[in-house]
Amino acid sequence: MNFLKQTFTFVALSTLVFLTSCEKDDKNADQLTNPSYVVPETYNFENASYGGQEDRLNMLAELEAYLKTANSGGVIDATKAKAMYANDGYTWESDTFAVVQPTKDLKSKTHPDQQAEVEALIDQLADLSVNGSSTTSLDGSDKTYLFDENGFEPIQLIAKGIMGSCFYFQGTSSYLSDAKMNVENDTLVEGKDYTKMQHHWDEAFGYLGAPVAFSGSNTSGGVYWGKYAKKTSVGSLTTIDDLMQAFISGRAAINNKDYDARDKAIGVVRAQWEMIPVASALHYLNGAIADVADAALRNHKLSEAIAFTSALKYNSESSISASQVDAIIAALGANLNEVTAEQIGEARTLLAEAFNITNASEF
């Protein structure tokens, strides 16, 4: 009996050891050890509230859908697109806004340096939608994109740009900052069932675009970062589970005023969320290599990769410096119509090396 028990324990232990050996990233290793309170399996906290973030994700979806009409010959009205971006004088049409118009906006939550950039790209797109011509893929899939004269795709730079300079910036930097975390956590916000700190944490989670029960084995229903998170699994990273666990345990820690655990969770969220833009950029760089002779697919994928790489600048605890980010993008040159496979490979190498990724071609 005793024998069996020992054997069982050993099997269980060695299984555990090998299970964790599958994980490529051990940033999570020293995470939250045995808190005295229950950490739930999902983010289904009773008083969780992040409707404003869901609104912004839906607003970007509607803005992006409008911008994409330019791919099939539609003319973009810059004034309208900017009104959508700033939610100033535009009437939203998505089903989700059918009853109540949103009061939030994307622009004011975008990193200050990038607001004018997004608007300049909207102006450029509006101009191209009248004076430019679209490029169609050669592979029979009939994908059509609108590029500027150097092969950059404003629609991707705008949409994925907002994912980075707004959603990711707010989710990893702003709402988890000292300024937003060292706030009231004893009394409820007037008229609400949550504290200010709980709400700030929820707002960071809301920008992830992940369902409450999101996990590595259940990835359906994610939008924006929640959707691109799947690219991490392709490269065998355990990002999704690590990131969800950190958000859940951080919220549980706040509920129980366990601020050490909360602070550890902040570190994990920042480190793990970062792997989503990394994996997405690697995925698109690989795609651009595979489709390097097809200008439409190549330039589209490179524009995606550039936008995802740029996002890395907006994490206040980023593992990569802004100048490294610039160097990766610069490796692709100033004209995507003239880029070589070697240049794309060089950008991929720089990005992979910055994150100690050795299986870059698998993403």
Next chain:
Amino acid sequence: MKKILRFASVVGVLIGFSSCDSEKPNDSVGYSDLFEHTADNLIIPSYAQFQSDLSALNADFNSFDASEVQSLERLQEQFKATYLSWQSISAFNFGPAAEYSALLLMNCNSFPTNIAKIEDHVQSGSYNLGVPSNYEAKGFPALDYLLFHTSQSDLLIELADSSRVNYISDCIDDMQKRIDEVVQSWDSYRAVFVASKGNDRASSLSLLFNNFLYDYENLKRDKFALPSGFATQYGIPVSADHALVEGYYSQMSFELLDANLSALQKIYLGIGLDGVDGVGIFDKLKEYNAQSTVVDGDLALAIQEQFEACREAISVYTNDLSSEIESNNLNLSQTSNTLQKLVPMIKNDMRSYLSVTVTSTDADGD
């Protein structure tokens, strides 16, 4: 106690390892023998053969004397031999061959070639062959043009011009650099290829299958149906254009087509470069007792018979494909159907027994 512990740790290790694997294809059939045989007796020796043929082409080119027609003939013959040798490696466009520094398929065999671009580059002497927009001005199709597009006497005059000679030299060098790298990378990649488990898109099983399928579809469509007028683009038929064939100037389209078919058939059967018959996809389908949905009966045999039917079908023509298209040979339609028939056998039937997914079209909706 010690024994039990050892046993337990072995079990633990096993459980731990298997949890790292992605789902396995049909459990009863393993693939390591297929990978090993394909790597050691097909892929690696075929790359080595191609590398050596390309070196011989380079040597003939270096010793080329524009005052001797025999010298040109030697060069042309070696070009043909090398282009035929290429057909034995085109289906292995994964791993090192698909790395950004090689991209063998696009860099060596993008056809039809763009003669305006080639002439432009020869004239200006300023070009970057690494830029994708120049893929259509390099590789075999460019050499096919430069070494065959006019009479031998005119070619000898053209090839006395050093700018033309330099351009050819750059095209050969570019291919050599790439194949050298692929050959070298296979030294270490072999172990990865052979040890691969599972059936996800990065697995050797998926890579081998998908590149086999891609190469066959390329053969069927781009090398035959498209120039012959039996292909569609976005569902609309495309008119025949005899100039779209592979090896247009050297008029060796059917030879190239047969070499390509024969290479795919050998991969399928597991016949090594030295002729030794080992484990091929054929043998795996036999192990599954696979049945065809296209014709009645055994799938392994059906595919083999269809390969034979395809080779038979293209062997009846007396002229090169471009001439047969121009003279509107009515047999071409029948040949196209014969080639087409193999597609569902590979893409549906073979794929379903191997439990892999077709990866050639990206499912990203954005």
